[in-house]
Amino acid sequence: MSIKTRNYEIVKKQEALLTFSHFDNESAWKLGNIIVEYAREKEVSIAVEIWINHYQVFRYGFQGTNAFNDIWLRRKVNTVNMLHRSSLRVHYMPYVGEDDIYADGHLDPSVYGNMGGGFPIYVKGVGVIGVVAVSGLTHTQDHQMAVEGVARMLGIENLETVEEEV
DSSP: OOHHHHHHHHHHHHHHHOEESOOOHHHHHHHHHHHHHHHHHHTOOOEEEEEETTEEEEEEEOTTOOHHHHHHHHHHHHHHHHHSSOHHHHHHGGGGTSOOTTGGGSSOTTTOOOSSOEEEEEETTTEEEEEEEEESSOHHHHHHHHHHHHHHHHTOOSOOOOOOOO
16 A cells, blocks of 8 residues: 555544534634644744634744745635535645546646645534644654644544655
8 A cells, every 4th residue: 555545544533533623713722732832842934823713713833934835824714615525635635546636637736735734623513613723744744743743633542644745
């Protein structure tokens, strides 16, 4: 099994497992701060945003982030909002026989991004209500930063992680 296929399966499992019973603006504040603190632990510079129902409720950028991070964040958020799946899963879709979002002009690559870092906020019994997005690292690391924040907030330990693409 290729790394892309393995990562695709891991991301699907993460999406299924990382579900909130409730999520509101206070939850977004808490999640955002968990991710910021995790980035400090790792000594990395990222930008992070959290959106609920297409409204930005949290944003933080470390020293060293810039307008390019804004572009990447916006594309990742748009992808998750449109497809209700993580942007990293969308990246791997063509490698497992699913649609390529850019094929035949389906989605504009200047607006939608098929790279990791955008993760859907699932609420049990409701569905996707928002997005947490990270930019500043490799796209698999951006994904894992967002996923680790959600897992920490939900009290989930030892979550299977995606492998870095080489």
